[in-house]
Amino acid sequence: MAIFSVYVVNKAGGLIYQYDNYVPRAEVEKTFSFPLDLVLKIHDEKVVVSFGQRDGIRVGHAVLSINGVDVNGKYTAEGKEIIEYLKDATNYPVSIRFGRARLTSNEKLMLASMFHSLFAIGSQLSPETGSSGIEMLETDSFKLHCFQTLTGIKFIVLADPRQAGIDALLRKMYEIYSDFALKNPFYSLEMPIRCELFDQNLKSALEIAEKAGTFGPGS
Amino acid sequence: MTVHNLYIFDRNGACLHYSEWNRKKQAGISKEEEFKLMYGMLFSIRSFVSKMSPLDMKDGFLSFQTSRYKLHYYETPTGVKVVMNTDLGVPNCRDVLHQIYSTLYVEYIVKNPLCPLGESLRSELFNSRLDSFIKALPFFSARAG
DSSP, rough: OEEEEEEEEETTSSSSEEEEEEOOEEEEEEEESSOOSEEEEEEEEEEEEEEEETTOOOTTOEHHHHOOOOOOBOHHHTTBHHHHHOOGGGGOSSEEEEEEOOOHHHHHHHHHHHHHHHHHHHHTTTTSTTOOOOOOOEHHHHEEEEOOOSSSSEEEEEEOOTOOOOHHHHHHHHIIIIIIIOOOTTTTTSSSSHHHHHHHHHHHHHHHHHHSSSOOOOO | OOOEEEEEEESSSSSEOOOOOOOOOSSSSSSHHHHHHHHHHHHHHHHHHHHHEEEEEEESSEEEEOOOEEEEEEEEOOOOOEEEOTTTOOOHHHHHHHIIIIIIIIIITTOOOSSSSTTOOOOOOHHHHHHHHHSSSSOOTTTTT
C-alpha cells in the first residue's frame, strides 16, 4: 500500500505542482557478452528495450548505466552513442543496468495537460447527462484519483490500487492548497506553487493517509 | 444497474461495432466523429497510463469512472478493443468483455468467411447474439438496482 505521486493541475491544464512520494525501484543489472540478446531502440532520447524479455528486464525498460557509470540520455558518460558503443565487440563483456525510465519534468507537464483533455473528453462522451470528467482511472499497477474543485483546479493522486482513503486525502489537499498557497501573499494564481508550508503540510497529509487510510473528523 | 453502450474497435482504430441500450445523452456530434473521439481518448489513455505507471504493467488500463458512468476496457493481443459503458454499480467486468470477444466476435465474425475483417460488422447473427448476451447480463436491467 502506497501513494506514488501527486499532481495539481490548474484550470488551463498547466501543471502547477508535482511531488513524487514513493518511487518503487525495479532495476536489474546484468553482464552481457557479444552479441547482445536484446533488441534496443532509441525512443524519446532514451535507449529502451524493444524486444526480448529476460531475467527481469522488460520491454520498455531504459538503459540506466553501463559498467556502473550512469548514461546521459542516448549517450554514454563519455559522449558516445550507446547503440554504437554496444555494436562494438571489443567493448564486451559489458554490464548494463536496466529499469523504468524516470519521467522528466517536461514529460510531467505533458502528461498533466494530456489528462486535462482526457478528463474533458470523458465527460463529453458520457452516455448519461450531467457527468463529471474522469474521477478514477484504474490499471493493474495503480489507480489514479482526480478531484476537480468548483474553480477548475484538479488534484490528482496516483496510488496503489488497494490504498483506501484517497477521497479524504484529495479534500485535505484542497484544504491545504486553500490555506497555504492561496493565502500566501507571494503566490500568484495559476502559477507553479513554491510555498514551503504547502510542501510540509502536503507531505504530512500523505504520511497520515498512507498509514491510517483516512482522516478523522475535522482533522 | 444498467449497460449504456458498447463499442468494438480494431487495431487501426476503425469502429467495427456499436450498439446502445440505455443511453440518455448523445455526444452532440455525428457517430463517425464520436467513434474517432472515443478511439483517440482510449489511445491517449493507453499511452498516458504506460508512462504514468510507477511499475511495469501486465493488463494496463482496465476502466475509468466519472460521477455518472463507468467505462470498461479490454484489449486482446491482436489489438481488438472492447469498450462497454455501464453505470457505477457494476463491478470489474473484464471476463464479460473477454466473453464478448471469444464467444461472439471470434465465433460469428472471425469464423464467418463472408465477414471481411477491418470493416464495420454487418452480421445480423452477431448483432442478435450480442443483444441477447448483453440483455442476459445480471447487471443489465435498467434502473432496477
